[in-house]
Amino acid sequence: MSDLPKTMKALVAYAKGDYRLETDFPVPECGEDDIIIKTEACGICAGDLKCQHGAAMFWGDEKEAPWVKPPFIPGHEFLGHIVKLGANVNNFSLGERITADQIVPCGECRFCRSGRYWMCQPHSIFGFQGTNNGGMAEYVRYPKTSVISRVPEDLPLDKALLIEPYGCSKHAVDRAQIGNEDVVVISGAGTLGLGMITYARMKNPARLISLDMADNRLEKAKEFGADLTLNPGKEDVVQKVLDLTDGYGCDIYIEATGHPSSVIQGLKMIRKLGRFVEFSVFGEPTTADWSIIGDRKELDLLGSHLSPYCYPFVIENISNGNLKTDGVVSSMFPLEEWETAFKYASGKHGDFKVAIKF
Structure with a gap:
């Protein structure tokens, strides 16, 4: 397919809270080094919701400059089939099913030159700047420096949609160095937490504990490999973990809720010389007693960002069933029903992952 239509359906963000469904948005042009895909589906991330709601980390405030560059098409959890190739692209073919890391590295900054492309200084991510529009549209352009992975044709869509989030889960667990x-x-x-559970299970820790305020999520965590599930809304989980570890606390705590209380909870239940991995995107500042990190416990405090070098492993292990996925993608909506899709993606109806399907 070399002749593409001139216009397409797309969800376009013009300002915080000002998202519009367009039916005649221009189809991206294919430069000599570009690939154009026809979108199969696009998952909705918590970051997409926070951006749509106007979070300062995206749109800026009196302290921070805006990071987003509207108008842009949201979505970074997407995949599709190649429908057009630039003249200089010779390692892909029309019709191939592909996806890409959410970041489009510049290839020139100190991080890119040293192989740490996920921390690229310009930091252009699909779905937040008009220069790299995302997957909530019928067609998407992959620029030359996109980190592309092939997706097996026989991988069901509900599983393929988890490549990006499970890639992020893998990176966080790798940072934890579980023994x-x-x-x-x-x-x-x-x-994301379920992706961490199913991958951490492969590391065979002595005990794998999942925390969540929703019992249906804890049931899924048990199904995916957690040895023990605890609900902080119903019991003193800090004391429970201390009791299970002779009063020492857990060796590793991975924070994947984005809520300040989970950070404080983790600092209380982790042992001295423990490893704390912070994964989440927060909608508000978190205040903690930093003397716990230093003077009292001498913790290793690690961040986790994106999914570098994770896609090949994730694709292989979703495909062979080592990474569990059943029931995670629970609802799919057409683009015309994006507002309903965003509401379901908030989890208020019990969903884990919601997607827009084309």
Whole structure:
């Protein structure tokens, strides 16, 4: 397919809270080094919701400059089939099913030159700037420096949609350096937390504990490999973990809720010399007693960002069933029903992952 239509359906963000369904948005042009895909589907991330609601980390405030560059098409959890190739692209073919890391590295900054492309200084991510529009549109352009992975044709769509979030889950768990004698607590059992649970299970820790305020999520975490599930809304989970570890606390705590209380909870339940991995995007500042990190416990405090070098492993292990996925993608909507899709993506109806399907 070389002759594409001139216009397409797309969800376009013009300002915080000003998202519009367009039916005649220009189809992206294919430069000599570009690839154009016809979008198969696009998952809705918590970051997409926070951006749509106007979070300052995206749109800026009196302290921070805006990061987004409207108008833009949201969405970074997408995949599709190649419908057009630039003249200089010779390692892909028309019709191939592909996806890409959410970041489009510049290839020139100190991070890119040293192979740490996920921390690229310009930091252009699909779905937040008009120069790299996202997957909530019929067609998407992959620029030359996109980090592209092939997706097997026989991988069901509900599983393929988890490549990006599970890639992020894998990176967070890798940062934790789990050993088989570790007691590991993963706080949050949404899509990302479940991805962490099923991957951490492959590390064979001594005990894998999942925390969440929703019992249906804890049930899924148990199904995906958690040894123990605890609900902080119903019991003193800090004391429970201390009791299970002779009063020492867990060896590793991975924070995947984005709520300040989960950070404080983790600092209380982690042992001295423990490893704390912070994954989440927060909608508000978190205040913690930093003397716990330093003087009292001498913790290793690690961040986790995006999914570098994770897609090949995730694609292979979703395909062979080592990474569990059943029931995670629970609802799909057409683009015309994007407002309903965003509401379902908030989790208020019990969903884990919601997607827009084309």
